[in-house]
Every structure is written in C-alpha cells, then in structure tokens.
Amino acid sequence: MGLNGAEFAGHGPATEMVHMDARPGESWVTTKLDFLVNWGRANSLWPMPFGTACCAIEFMASAASKYDLARFGMERMAFSPRQSDVLICAGRVPFKLAPIIRRIWQQMPQPKWCISMGACASTGGMFDNYAVVQGIDTIIPVDVYVPGCPPRPEGLIYGIMMLQKKIMNERNAQAGIRDEMSPDPISKLYIPASRIDELSEPFGNSVHQTRSAP
Amino acid sequence: MSHPFTIVHPGTGSDATPVTPRNVPVHGGPVSVSAAAVEARFPGAVSRVVVARGETTVIVSAAKVHEIIQWLHDEPAQSYEYLSDVTAVEFRDLSQPLEVVWHLRSLRFRRFIRVKVQIVKGQKLEVPSVWDIYKGADWLERECYDMFGIKFAGHPDLRRILLWEQYKEGFPLRKDFPLRGRFSRSEQLKNALSANPESRYSMEELSIADAFEDLPADMRKRLSGGEKTGE
Numbered sequence: 001m002g003l004n005g006a007e008f009a010g011h012g013p014a015t016e017m018v019h020m021d022a023r024p025g026e027s028w029v030t031t032k033l034d035f036l037v038n039w040g041r042a043n044s045l046w047p048m049p050f051g052t053a054c055c056a057i058e059f060m061a062s063a064a065s066k067y068d069l070a071r072f073g074m075e076r077m078a079f080s081p082r083q084s085d086v087l088i089c090a091g092r093v094p095f096k097l098a099p100i101i102r103r104i105w106q107q108m109p110q111p112k113w114c115i116s117m118g119a120c121a122s123t124g125g126m127f128d129n130y131a132v133v134q135g136i137d138t139i140i141p142v143d144v145y146v147p148g149c150p151p152r153p154e155g156l157i158y159g160i161m162m163l164q165k166k167i168m169n170e171r172n173a174q175a176g177i178r179d180e181m182s183p184d185p186i187s188k189l190y191i192p193a194s195r196i197d198e199l200s201e202p203f204g205n206s207v208h209q210t211r212s213a214p
Numbered sequence: 215m216s217h218p219f220t221i222v223h224p225g226t227g228s229d230a231t232p233v234t235p236r237n238v239p240v241h242g243g244p245v246s247v248s249a250a251a252v253e254a255r256f257p258g259a260v261s262r263v264v265v266a267r268g269e270t271t272v273i274v275s276a277a278k279v280h281e282i283i284q285w286l287h288d289e290p291a292q293s294y295e296y297l298s299d300v301t302a303v304e305f306r307d308l309s310q311p312l313e314v315v316w317h318l319r320s321l322r323f324r325r326f327i328r329v330k331v332q333i334v335k336g337q338k339l340e341v342p343s344v345w346d347i348y349k350g351a352d353w354l355e356r357e358c359y360d361m362f363g364i365k366f367a368g369h370p371d372l373r374r375i376l377l378w379e380q381y382k383e384g385f386p387l388r389k390d391f392p393l394r395g396r397f398s399r400s401e402q403l404k405n406a407l408s409a410n411p412e413s414r415y416s417m418e419e420l421s422i423a424d425a426f427e428d429l430p431a432d433m434r435k436r437l438s439g440g441e442k443t444g445e
Contacts, residue, residue, distance in 0.1 A: 095406035130395030193400035
C-alpha cells in the first residue's frame with residue numbers, strides 16, 4: 001500500500017497512527033480500523049448541495065477551479081441524496097422547504113453529516129419573519145455551522161476541514177453514533193417545542209420590527 | 215388585425231425615438247392620453263386621475279374595472295396588450311382604503327397606465343379577475359390573493375401560490391399581520407413539517423390534464439375525483 005505519513009498531513013499525529021514495515025518484498029502496514037475507515041470517509045465526502053440563496057453562489061465558487069473542493073475529495077456533487085454523505089445547506093430555508101429538507105436528510109444513507117452554511121441557514125439571519133425557518137437545526141441535526149453572510153469559500157473550506165477533523169475523531173464502535181433522528185410522529189419535531197422556541201428567540205433590534213395592528 | 219401590432223422602428227414610425235425622461239416632476243405633468251380616453255368612454259367610472267413621476271394612475275370603480283381593462287386591451291387606439299403586474303397596497307393609516315393595482319403597458323404605443331380600484335375598509339375584498347383578458351394574470355392574481363386575501367372573481371384556480379395551501383396564519387402583507395406570523399416558532403414548524411411537499415401541485419401543473427384522454431380508465435376516474443398526487 002502506498003500509505004505514508006505525508007498523506008495524512010492535517011489529520012493529527014498521522015505518523016503515530018500508521019505503522020509501516022517496509023522489508024523488501026513483503027511491505028505491510030498496521031493501523032486502527034477506525035482510523036482507516038474515518039480517513040476514507042473524511043477524504044471522500046460527497047456533498048449534497050441544498051443551495052437556496054446567495055450562499056449557494058459562494059458554494060459554487062468553492063467548487064470551481066480557484067478554491068477547488070476536489071482537493072478535499074468533494075469533487076463529485078451528488079444531486080441525489082441517496083448517493084451523498086454531507087448535506088450542505090447554503091441559504092435561507094423558508095417554512096415551505098422545511099418538509100423537503102427534512103425528507104432529503106431522511107433519504108441520505110448513513111454515515112451522513114450536515115453543514116449549515118451561512119447566517120440564514122444557521123439562525124434565520126436577518127430574516128426574522130413569518131416565512132423563514134430560524135435555523136435548520138430545528139429540522140435536522142447539524143454538525144458544523146459556518147458563519148458569514150455569505151461565508152467566503154475559505155470559510156466554507158474551514159468548515160469542511162472541521163467536519164473532516166470531527167469524522168477523524170469518530171469511534172465507529174460507539175453506541176448510537178449512527179442512530180437516525182426520530183421525529184415525534186404527531187408533531188414531526190425531533191427536539192422539544194420549547195427548545196425550538198428558545199432557539200429562535202428574537203435577538204438584536206429585530207424585536208422592534210414587529211408591526212402589528214395598533 | 216392580422217398582426218397583434220406593427221413594429222415601429224425608432225424615428226420611422228408615428229412615434230418619436232424613445233428618450234430618457236429628465237426633470238420629471240414628482241406630482242403633476244402631462245396626463246396620458248389613455249386616461250382622457252377612458253374618462254370619455256366610461257363617464258362616471260373614473261373617480262380620479264393622478265400623475266406622479268410622469269406615470270398616470272386612473273382610479274376607477276370596482277364595478278367597471280373589468281370593462282375598462284377589456285376596452286384598454288381591445289381598443290386599437292389604446293392597445294394595452296401587456297399586463298405588467300397585479301398587486302395591492304394597504305396603507306399604514308388604517309382609515310385609508312386598500313388599493314388593488316393593475317399595471318398595463320402598450321408595447322405598440324410605448325405607453326404605461328396604472329389602473330387602481332379602492333376598497334373601503336370593511337367592504338368585501340373582491341374585484342373581478344382579468345384572467346379572461348390576460349392569461350398572465352393567473353399567477354399574479356394568485357400571489358395577490360396569497361399575500362392580501364383579495365378574491366378575484368372569475369379566476370379559474372384561485373389558491374395560494376407562495377405559501378402552502380394549508381397555511382393558517384392569514385395574509386402576510388396585510389397591516390394587521392405581525393411580521394413574525396401569528397403562531398410561535400414551534401407551532402409554525404409543526405404546521406410546515408406536517409405538510410406533504412408533493413400535495414400542492416394541481417393536475418394542470420403536472421401536465422397530466424394534457425394527456426388525460428390517453429390515461430387508463432381507472433386512473434381517469436381517480437384523477438377526475440380531484441385526488442391529489444403524492445403519497
């Protein structure tokens with residue numbers, strides 16, 4: 001195998017994780033299964049782009065030649081959720097799209113991760129109004145939040161590298177690590193309603209923007 | 215007419231070469247010839263003619279608006295063949311009437327006219343649909359209904375277009391609608407997540423209606439019963 005320490009650069013103390021014995025004729029490598037599996041997963045994340053707004057433009061810039069997501073093993077955009085590993089929600093999600101992003105997430109096979117790109121996807125951003133979901137973490141679980149309005153490609157790539165670090169630290173024997181979220185059958189929420197209200201509390205000066213009848 | 219309109223090349227036809235209007239007064243100015251024509255053709259139907267920033271607005275009665283727009287469309291001397299927009303305005307001063315606005319454009323004569331109907335507060339929010347004159351009014355009127363709750367009498371398929379059909383909170387662009395909606399965030403999310411994302415398309419949108427006659431008999435029976443697609 002052509003593995004060596006240099007290929008693991010950026011993923012912690014790689015040289016300690018891989019032991020090579022390069023005797024002539026019978027080269028072999030020992031490592032932890034977790035490390036090998038996680039290394040494979042972290043470096044071949046197929047994104048499912050869920051672009052709804054201006055963040056999607058920055059996402060396209062990240063995928064194009066200058067920033068080149070292919071360097072991170074992400075060159076294959078999976079436009080089918082069935083063949084993707086990471087859902088990148090780029091842009092605001094209106095309530096009308098809430099059941100759709102929920103279904104796309106449920107259609108993705110395990111292992112799967114989610115990046116919430118930009119202020120709107122993470123918190124609703126400036127759209128503190130009747131139409132926009134106040135953070136997609138009220139609909140689906142999110143692994144990495146990328147701040148910015150919109151984030152530059154460097155920001156997204158930093159988020160992707162954070163996700164890669166998270167994947168490298170996963171222990172596959174850990175109980176419950178691949179559990180699907182189980183929404184309540186009646187309310188369809190996967191976290192308590194009170195928590196959603198708490199998460200989407202008004203902040204900043206937006207409380208003064210509520211216009212109601214005198 | 216064999217052609218809907220004759221092409222006027224700049225400087226060759228009856229109209230002068232278009233120029234960018236400059237120093238347009240905010241209020242007042244030359245009134246569009248169409249406004250006078252409407253007043254002459256429909257005496258008593260026009261309550262006011264306002265010129266603002268060079269654009270003429272004709273405020274007409276709700277009973278006559280369909281007839282007036284039909285005439286503006288059909289009359290060769292007017293030839294307003296393009297409907298830019300149908301929308302509504304509600305003012306913050308709640309004593310002011312709600313206005314429904316039609317933006318008409320004549321490509322032939324390079325003219326623009328705005329037709330308004332005022333609905334006094336407390337009256338039924340209903341105006342005639344112009345879908346039978348301009349087919350493009352279909353979605354514009356649906357949007358206006360979705361946002362303001364104005365009924366367009368004669369519209370073939372008047373239902374919400376931007377929000378989903380089960381939306382229960384009201385009409386968002388009305389002034390009595392709070393910016394964040396009427397329900398709590400968890401309640402809104404509950405309502406949104408319980409919607410079936412595939413149930414909001416009508417048969418027309420799925421183009422099944424076009425192939426309706428070719429469908430098997432049992433499917434025809436099922437679809438003509440008004441069944442929605444999806445699971």
